[in-house]
Amino acid sequence: MELLKADNLVKHFDEVTAVDRVSFSVHRGEIFGFLGPNGAGKTTTINLLTGLARLTSGSVFIEGKEYSTKPKGAQAMMGVVPDESNLYDELDGIENLKFCAALYGIERRKREQRAKELLDQFGLAEAGRRLFRTYSKGMKRKLTIAAGIIHKPKILFLDEPTTGIDVASARQIRALIRELNQGGATVFLTTHYIEEAERLCHRIAFIVGGRLVRIGSLEELMKEHQQETVIELVVEAMGSETAEFLKRRFPPYVIHLSDERKLRVVSDGSIAIRPLLEALAEVSVTVTEAKLIRPTLEEVFVRVTGIESGLMRQEREGKKK
Ligand SMILES: Nc1ncnc2c1ncn2[C@@H]1O[C@H](COP(=O)(O)OP(=O)(O)OP(=O)(O)O)[C@@H](O)[C@H]1O
Numbered sequence: 001m002e003l004l005k006a007d008n009l010v011k012h013f014d015e016v017t018a019v020d021r022v023s024f025s026v027h028r029g030e031i032f033g034f035l036g037p038n039g040a041g042k043t044t045t046i047n048l049l050t051g052l053a054r055l056t057s058g059s060v061f062i063e064g065k066e067y068s069t070k071p072k073g074a075q076a077m078m079g080v081v082p083d084e085s086n087l088y089d090e091l092d093g094i095e096n097l098k099f100c101a102a103l104y105g106i107e108r109r110k111r112e113q114r115a116k117e118l119l120d121q122f123g124l125a126e127a128g129r130r131l132f133r134t135y136s137k138g139m140k141r142k143l144t145i146a147a148g149i150i151h152k153p154k155i156l157f158l159d160e161p162t163t164g165i166d167v168a169s170a171r172q173i174r175a176l177i178r179e180l181n182q183g184g185a186t187v188f189l190t191t192h193y194i195e196e197a198e199r200l201c202h203r204i205a206f207i208v209g210g211r212l213v214r215i216g217s218l219e220e221l222m223k224e225h226q227q228e229t230v231i232e233l234v235v236e237a238m239g240s241e242t243a244e245f246l247k248r249r250f251p252p253y254v255i256h257l258s259d260e261r262k263l264r265v266v267s268d269g270s271i272a273i274r275p276l277l278e279a280l281a282e283v284s285v286t287v288t289e290a291k292l293i294r295p296t297l298e299e300v301f302v303r304v305t306g307i308e309s310g311l312m313r314q315e316r317e318g319k320k321k
């Protein structure tokens with residue numbers, strides 16, 4: 001079940017502790033998300049996991065074998081897609097992929113076929129003979145991901161795969177990541193888009209200031225912090241006296257009118273809707289809609305890290321291209 005294990009990773013750069021006693025496991029077949037703001041230590045962690053940076057202390061295990069001892073084949077099991085492309089501007093798409101294929105020791109006669117297969121899969125078939133430097137940002141990102149999976153790695157590391165590209169390309173890239181995962185690849189990705197982690201990842205770790213502050217599946221993260229149930233009732237119109245009447249009738253619930261058409265009912269446990277509807281019918285208030293308000297990962301993130309989600313957004317927008 002466990003494909004990769006990080007045990008007490010530490011990385012110092014002079015006086016800066018970029019990664020501070022971080023431990024977690026990545027399960028086989030999952031998309032694991034590392035979510036945190038700028039400077040949290042996401043890229044450094046990827047570099048430690050993939051052997052691009054040396055650990056100050058701690059260990060990485062892949063399939064139970066310690067990675068620092070360079071077990072045979074560990075490198076071949078990994079694909080790495082850095083936040084800034086490592087491909088060559090002066091080579092075209094096919095040449096770039098063939099070059100990567102050669103680096104991974106793929107037989108010469110198979111390289112071109114594999115390159116073309118990937119260009120097709122990534123919707124870049126038309127661009128195969130164009131120089132990499134003429135690609136748009138989204139195309140560059142896609143080709144860089146294609147290069148990272150040329151050797152069919154068991155685990156793929158993606159550093160902010162959708163940062164700095166437009167919404168439509170980001171959506172395509174998320175679809176590709178899901179596809180790769182469904183094809184059997186385990187994925188470790190970093191992001192500072194809370195919604196991206198929420199939509200894409202099976203399990204999520206929050207990292208702030210080099211420390212891993214929370215880890216779990218979306219469900220677990222939500223449950224831990226939001227036991228309460230919130231129901232919103234949309235009514236045709238009602239006044240505060242009706243809200244007061246409901247409060248008296250249902251003392252365990254916290255009830256408030258957010259405007260004259262929306263009533264919010266909050267409970268520590270579950271909420272029985274029928275008695276609420278019946279009570280409103282008694283005072284001739286018509287309910288047009290009732291919905292369960294789901295807690296968002298954003299709220300949980302803000303509560304756990306103390307970082308305002310607006311700040312994450314600013315950082316995202318202010319980030320280098
Ligand atoms: N080579 C380096 N030398 C010195 N300090 C470094 C180096 N690389 C990273 N750091 C520091 O380590 C901390 C973590 O940086 P890292 O790049 O891992 O963050 P990140 O989460 O990837 O941020 P971003 O979202 O901006 O990519 C930062 O304080 C950074 O300044």
Ligand SMILES: [Mg+2]
Nearest residue numbers: 042043044083
């Ligand atoms: Mg980074």
